[in-house]
Ligand SMILES: [Zn+2]
């Protein structure tokens with residue numbers, strides 16, 4: 001299996017149809033969770049994945065809608081008797097906040113707690129963080145209100161590459177990360193500082209030469225037609241709106 005699933009597609013204010021934005025990457029060997037603003041257990045079950053199948057967790061940034069459920073995720077893994085180590089990746093700033101969040105619950109004293117390995121992502125250059133025979137995941141800084149990374153996922157077998165902008169305004173870091181990808185999953189919460197408007201999403205997709213643009217982290221109160229037409233005004237490829245549990249292969 002080489003699959004990227006959108007577990008949640010909503011922006012900072014979730015609704016009954018959309019949890020906050022977070023993603024899942026699956027191959028035979030890896031099950032990678034990108035962010036955890038929500039406790040992922042329910043959505044993982046719907047996707048047919050047990051919580052302790054997760055091998056890696058990438059935290060894009062320390063906003064509550066992206067990592068607010070981290071303590072609950074860890075606690076549920078522990079209660080489900082996880083033994084294998086969990087690899088957690090983030091910028092130094094993000095990991096510091098993540099550890100502080102976990103410290104509230106004295107997680108290091110949980111009896112029989114599984115090992116958690118923290119890996120720091122460089123803020124200065126694009127970095128490959130998951131490197132395997134079947135999968136490559138890299139991260140690079142983007143331009144949000146706090147230190148944040150966007151993520152590029154490449155499946156070796158299918159030669160498919162997907163880029164998730166994360167929360168960002170248009171920036172060179174994202175342009176470089178997205179260049180030549182098949183699909184750009186682009187936040188469209190703007191126009192606002194640190195975010196991207198649908199029009200700007202179209203410009204970024206066009207510049208990067210992607211085949212398809214999927215808008216995510218958008219305000220569900222806006223009309224779908226309006227969001228799509230605004231993005232399409234600057235991008236000739238296919239444009240759609242992300243939905244929870246939609247997947248790409
Ligand atoms: Zn966000």
Ligand SMILES: [Zn+2]
Nearest residue numbers: 061063144167
């Ligand atoms: Zn954010």
